[in-house]
Amino acid sequence: MSASTLDVPTTTRRSFGNAVGLTCRACGARQELGPFYACIECFGPLEVRYDFPTITREQIEAGPKSIWRYQPLLPVPADIAAIPNTDPGFTRLVKADNLARELGIKTLWVKDDSGNPTHSFKDRVVAVALSAARELGKTVLACPSTGNLANAVAAAAARAGIRSVVFIPENLERPKVITTAVYGGTLVAVRGNYDDVNKLASEIAGEEEDWAFVNVNVRPYYAEGSKTLAYETAEQLGWRLPEQVVIPVASGSQLTKVDKGFTELGELGLVEPTPYRIFGAQATGCSPVAQAFRDGHDVVRPVKPDTIAKSLAIGNPADGPYVLDTCRRTGGAVEDVSDDEVRDGIQLLARTEGIFAETAGGVTIATLKKLLETGQLDPDAETVVFNTGDGLKTLDAVADRVGPAATIDPSYPDFVAADLA
Numbered sequence: 001m002s003a004s005t006l007d008v009p010t011t012t013r014r015s016f017g018n019a020v021g022l023t024c025r026a027c028g029a030r031q032e033l034g035p036f037y038a039c040i041e042c043f044g045p046l047e048v049r050y051d052f053p054t055i056t057r058e059q060i061e062a063g064p065k066s067i068w069r070y071q072p073l074l075p076v077p078a079d080i081a082a083i084p085n086t087d088p089g090f091t092r093l094v095k096a097d098n099l100a101r102e103l104g105i106k107t108l109w110v111k112d113d114s115g116n117p118t119h120s121f122k123d124r125v126v127a128v129a130l131s132a133a134r135e136l137g138k139t140v141l142a143c144p145s146t147g148n149l150a151n152a153v154a155a156a157a158a159r160a161g162i163r164s165v166v167f168i169p170e171n172l173e174r175p176k177v178i179t180t181a182v183y184g185g186t187l188v189a190v191r192g193n194y195d196d197v198n199k200l201a202s203e204i205a206g207e208e209e210d211w212a213f214v215n216v217n218v219r220p221y222y223a224e225g226s227k228t229l230a231y232e233t234a235e236q237l238g239w240r241l242p243e244q245v246v247i248p249v250a251s252g253s254q255l256t257k258v259d260k261g262f263t264e265l266g267e268l269g270l271v272e273p274t275p276y277r278i279f280g281a282q283a284t285g286c287s288p289v290a291q292a293f294r295d296g297h298d299v300v301r302p303v304k305p306d307t308i309a310k311s312l313a314i315g316n317p318a319d320g321p322y323v324l325d326t327c328r329r330t331g332g333a334v335e336d337v338s339d340d341e342v343r344d345g346i347q348l349l350a351r352t353e354g355i356f357a358e359t360a361g362g363v364t365i366a367t368l369k370k371l372l373e374t375g376q377l378d379p380d381a382e383t384v385v386f387n388t389g390d391g392l393k394t395l396d397a398v399a400d401r402v403g404p405a406a407t408i409d410p411s412y413p414d415f416v417a418a419d420l421a
């Protein structure tokens with residue numbers, strides 16, 4: 001059965017706000033809204049297209065303190081804020097003066113998405129995917145995941161009162177396994193890496209018509225959730241675009257959607273459409289996009305991941321070519337850093353700003369440092385880096401490097417003897 005002939009159940013509400021259709025990112029062909037994710041002409045990836053009404057800053061500012069303040073810019077119904085969801089977003093934008101001083105950069109901000117309900121940016125994309133799943137009449141929320149998505153899907157499904165089935169590589173960090181299983185859905189550990197898990201999920205998605213795999217068969221809607229990172233950043237800067245952003249890359253979806261979000265804000269007159277440069281960050285043990293960028297290639301050659309940054313360990317990134325295009329078009333770059341640099345990055349951010357990032361954040365901070373050292377990033381341009389996950393999920397990454405300065409008896413002489421005063 002071709003994608004366009006799939007029957008949509010009549011019970012489906014199919015309200016997608018101001019979204020009017022889907023467009024192929026490869027050939028530009030247009031399709032109607034529905035449970036479609038591949039172009040019927042060329043099998044390219046689809047993305048959501050809108051017919052935006054006039055939207056003012058005041059309307060947005062009067063909205064809920066969550067991603068739903070941007071409802072008119074997302075493929076979700078007008079009453080979305082009233083429907084049970086995890087209501088992520090509106091995370092803090094931290095002025096990182098101490099880190100800026102240490103790195104020799106003038107103005108630096110950290111958009112800290114560890115403050116989301118399950119402590120990563122994935123709550124944003126899952127909230128939009130859950131809405132799409134409902135509108136499309138799907139009854140099970142599912143995903144292949146490198147860890148954070150597992151947390152977000154299990155939590156969102158629990159809150160929505162529907163079943164979740166989450167597939168993870170069996171070697172995931174233990175905290176991510178526990179913080180998925182606790183929500184009570186079905187958790188399946190698969191013998192293989194993320195790319196194996198993803199392949200299995202695509203096969204199951206082709207068979208189980210009632211299942212919404214958030215990042216497979218409802219991916220066009222899911223991906224739109226990442227635009228809210230761009231909207232919030234601009235709003236929190238006082239309705240301005242930053243000059244440079246550094247974003248971690250796994251599938252590359254987040255990076256390309258932040259670009260889409262900045263562009264839309266300019267087109268809608270919500271910000272001055274000033275130029276910005278987008279930089280991608282990867283770990284050397286899984287850096288297919290950084291390698292292609294360096295080699296000047298348009299295609300991304302898949303790799304077998306081997307890095308402590310497991311949340312970014314996608315060896316065959318779906319949006320890899322679009323990341324290359326976005327970074328080249330905006331005058332940015334894609335760089336990679338070693339696992340030791342990732343650990344250094346985690347500690348640097350924690351020591352200077354009191355923000356404990358997971359390994360993906362370590363990748364981002366270490367890449368920021370490298371981009372500055374190699375002269376690729378302008379130290380005088382206003383820069384935002386995205387911390388997309390919480391360090392409590394990847395404690396092992398720095399466990400060997402930190403600990404008490406001394407272990408003493410509860411006596412003042414012992415304290416004095418330890419020479420800590």
Ligand SMILES: Cc1ncc(COP(=O)(O)O)c(C=O)c1O
Binds near residue numbers: 248311360
């Ligand atoms: C913490 C964290 N940051 C960034 C990413 C990258 O996301 P994307 O697949 O959109 O590139 C992931 C992906 O799982 C993640 O878990």
